[in-house]
Amino acid sequence: MNKPNQNDHYISQVLLKRLKIPGNPLHCYQVQTGEWEERNERNVCSAAGYNQLLVSGQFYNALDASFWEVENELPKTFKALE
DSSP states (O other): OOOTTOEEESSOHHHHHHHSOTTSOEEEEETTTTEEEEEOGGGSSEEETTTOEEETTEEEOHHHHHHHHHHHHHHHHHHHHO
16 A cells, blocks of 8 residues: 555546546646646645544554545446446
């Protein structure tokens, strides 16, 4: 799994790839600058340690592991729905 303070996505990369228009970059609005910027889905909608929990001062990976299990099945789910 991940390491403490690793960059974790708060919007699944599976969803970002699915919503992105093929052949076009993903654009993200930057509140600080008021501008849209091209971004790769691997470098957007993430923050350091977002899915991580500390329990008694120790890194606890259960939340990230749960997200990972669900995200792993999303491509199959979308394919079945199509």
